[in-house]
Amino acid sequence: MAQTTILITGSNQGIGYEVAKQLLSHPNTHILLCSRDKSNGQTAASTLDPTLSRVDPITLDVTDDTSIAAAAEYVQQKYGKLDILINNAGINQEVEYMKEKVKTLPPGSNPLLDIHPSGEDLRNLYRRTYEVNVFGAGAVTESFIPLLSNSARPNIIFVSSHTGSLTLAETGSTTFQGRQVGEAKFKLPSFPIYRSSKAALDMLLLHYANRFGAKGWRVNGACPNLTATKFSGGMGRPASESAVNIVKLCFLGDEVKDGVNGVLSDEEGVVPW
Template sequence: MSASVSKIVLITGANQGIGFEIAKSLSSKPGYHVLLGSRNAQRGIDAAKKLQEKGLEVEPIIIDVTSDESLATATKQVTSKFGRLDVLINNAGICLNDEETFSGPALRAAYHDTFAANTFGAALTTEAFVPLLSASPTPRIVFISSTTGSLANDSNFPAFLPIYRSSKSALNMILVHYATKYKAKGWKVNASCPGHCGTNLNKFEGKNTPESGAVNAVRLAMLGEDGETGTFSNSEGTIPW
């Protein structure tokens, strides 16, 4: 790690898609060192290598947000090597695109698996890294959410993906909790919607690129002291709750 590095960033689910683009963008900024999170060790190594070959400050870290053991191991590694975390980006998530075909036990399993990754995983990852974020002079947390989880915008969408959308609505409440809890301490905690980007999450059917989806998350990760907190936004501005 370069001696000039001043910000340590952890991005979950960063071996592909929007997470990878966030990692690429932030690691290209002066003073940012990115921990590229991945459930699969080899995929994380391969993704990090692509950025390392460009001379970027990136290293892989194994982290499965649905596993308490994995979270404990990851926090120990970050504690041992850095002693703090400046930016946490909760990007890992899933979308079962055929979720509306499920019924009975399969439907229960779909709700369980989606919330375990998208909602509980983000909440428990944040809680696990709070001590390390507390050791930073400028803590930043970004939750990757979705406009489709906006209750105010519900009438603007057809009836689809109820499991995924409800997991993101719940995620927004978790964001509000942490933003409120740490506002007085100067933390910046926000949610970003990347837009409908073509990634493995949606079988690459999105109309936008992962690069464009990373832009607002990177902005929120780099907020200064006068930056916002407790907001839900995309590249065009604030999204109604």
């Protein structure tokens, strides 16, 4: 069986690292573990595979076009193709901002509802968040399309979020395709920068699904749920649980009836846009 080459952005820690770990349990998978910090990437790769025979650490900063181009050139020279691209790198700058501002709130305040960045702070938060979550994902995807085109079964996965769903933002919890999806908290007017970036990412997902679906590509999005990582400040469920659906999306079938394209999902089913 041919080797399946899988590139994961932002995978030296958190969900991306756990996805890489679980993918190694599948035969013939080869992980391109991407990190913007070379040392962190090498440490993570060596921890997953001390021989580095199935994990290749690659320095890739999704906000740096030179870094993206260098990574694509490296993959081209060494592998000649890419089978699966997982756009996992993401940030939530509002969390860090709130940690500082919450110290100034009066007792009984709700940080989610009572902290509203403005002026230069607001603009900078939008810029930094979108640079990674949207612009970075788009730039990486475009740069690796030629390598994905060399695969027998190209697959792109965007790591999105329930909190980016417009439907859940409007309704909170809702019945969708026979199951209860979402929670009432999704209707709260919270984290507008992060949530809007994930909604924008979903549009990128649909763009590429429509662009390449007729050619047999698989392009889908995964909603991992709140996960206990550095990203979330340790709140949420284990990364091992949040990685499950992302790994599942890596192994969709060749035939249309065996797979899906242009769908946002979690491990229980489809998530509404």
